[in-house]
Amino acid sequence: MPRSLKSSMPREPRERKQTVLFVGTVCFLCLAALISVGVGSTPLDLPGALRALMDGNLEDGGARILLYVRLPRTVAALLAGSALAVSGTLLQAVLNNALAGPNIIGVSAGAGFATLLCTALFPFLPGLLPVAAFIGALAAALIIYAVALSTGASRMTLVLAGVAISGILTAASNTVRLLSPDAAAGSTTFFIGGFSGVTLAGMGLVAPYILLGIVLAFLCAGALDLLTLGEETAASLGLRVGRTRFLLILLAALLAGAAVSFSGLISFVGLLVPHLCRSLFGARHRLLLPAAAATGGLLTCLCDTLARVLFSPYELPVGILLSFLGGPFFLYLLLRKKRGRVYA
Amino acid sequence: MLELSRVHCGYKGLPPVLRDISLAFPAGEVTVLLGPNGSGKSTLLKTAARLLPPLQGEVLLDRSDAGQMPPRAFARKVAFLPQNRPAPALPAEALVLHGRFPHLGLSRRPGPADKAIAQAALAKTGAAPLRQREVSSLSGGERQKVYLAMALAQDAETILLDEPTTFLDIGRQFELLALLSALAAEGRAVAAALHDLSHALTVGTQIVLLEKGKLCFCGSPAEAVQSGVLERAFGVRIHRDTQGRYYVTPPDS
Secondary structure (H helix, E strand, C coil): CCHHHHCCCCCCHHHHHHHHHHHHHHHHHHHHHHHHHHCCCCCCCHHHHHHHHHCCCCCCHHHHHHHHHHHHHHHHHHHHHHHHHHHHHHHHHHCCCCCCCCCCCCHHHHHHHHHHHHHHHCCCCHHHHHHHHHHHHHHHHHHHHHHHHHCCCCHHHHHHHHHHHHHHHHHHHHHHHHHCHHHHHHHHHHHHCCCCCCCHHHHHHHHHHHHHHHHHHHHCHHHHHHHCCCHHHHHHCCCCHHHHHHHHHHHHHHHHHHHHHHHCCCCCHHHHHHHHHHHHHCCCHHHHHHHHHHHHHHHHHHHHHHHHHCCCCCCCCHHHHHHHHHHHHHHHHHHHHHCCCCCC | CEEEEEEEECCCCCCCCEEEEEEEECCCCEEEEECCCCCCHHHHHHHHCCCCCCCEEEEEECCEEHHHCCHHHHHHHEEEECCCCCCCCCEHHHHHHHHHHHHCCCCCCCCHHHHHHHHHHHHHCCCHHHCCCEHHHCCHHHHHHHHHHHHHHCCCCEEEEECCCCCCCHHHHHHHHHHHHHHHHCCCEEEEECCCHHHHHHHCCEEEEEECCEEEEEECHHHHHHHCHHHHHHCCEEEECCCCCEEEECCCC
């Protein structure tokens, strides 16, 4: 059969392998979520509690634990992990830079500062936190973008501007911590990142933003693919590069801000997961974005479960665990790349 | 037809790299841009490809202002192969399929016709055997062919290429030059910035010399050689062998 005919076969083997891997990841994600709901400091009869919950019987102790403690926590881990991973994937594609991530370019620091400031100024209005975090993330992203735009929008400038903004915002956060006891009280856990404080009502507030953000990101897969070919190629193919970049940065800020508002400054997910997924799933965003969302959720959920059971009944903030696991793993990925495997 | 009309090219806030350029890229011609390093060949191509807005003057496509056209409509008419080509972890054929972007409908999903065009483009640049390979694993020359295939898949009347022969070994350079002539023979307007004078004189039907921020010559290869502008600009001597082919030697030979 001539070469040109073979190509019309619907699926390449690599593509099929990637799809299988994706389905596997999603299955694993469901399993991890189930384990996360089932495991905790109080033993729980999961089927019984579920049945009670289905019947609407909130008198049942198990059902109450499930609804008010376990489920919000699992949902929080899944959503935060997915949001950060998708945000990182967006930023890496938009800035065309494998160094980019919500933590590195200052978006998380912006959200963190705004959250602390909000806690210090309005300690009795926790409902304001996600909004403040989003505004903070957005403000940081816009400042970075404005700086880069006025200097020609090179991707390196964007990252450097992000690092500078990050530094300023961290200093500002520390100032707020020193001046306001209210903000200082919870700030250590906030800076490490974790899910011990999440509530059902709080999750109800941010979940729509995150889900909307993820869906919008999926819809932009084609534009992201073009952006990874470089600014000139993307523009010469007819993409409005400036506008597209701007909108995608807004979207990344929305996702990171929403995640930071309830989970604190969880590190590494936004950087590590996009890298890992590009090596496993390739650079096509139609698959890469859903895969990053699933992997981010899976990783965060697993680590959170581990953080709860490892030193039970004490619990470790998940941020610590993620950094301890994520850091070395990231180094491993870099070393493998050094030895000839190319990821970016 | 793509035309520059009294255009100043360059970057906002800086003095123009090129001044008062008027140049057309006619169908069926291979326009070759020549000039010493830093003479503005890339800047001129980027301005023509609408990647840089003209500082003054107008870029015209079919006699209307190209700056006012929707970007995808412009991209259906003008393709551009930039010098800077990243290597994503994508199979080569997926990259080439991106060339169809300006032609896609609202769903932005390529159909069977788009895929066939992409495959044909891969075959045309000799990149068909690479189609399943990841672009990130290709050599510079192979990557070049794949990117060129992407520009061809765009199926534009005008194709602008910035230094298309870099990274190619000499045999592949000749193949590329033949491809440029073939594209012009199909009735397309081809424009390329080239370094090699003998290549330029072989493939070019319209020779453009940029020097000191100005367009100082535009004409046929024979005129370019006879007028002596090329010899002066590059400090070389140009000879013609018995079969009419040009070759270049140092000035003292």
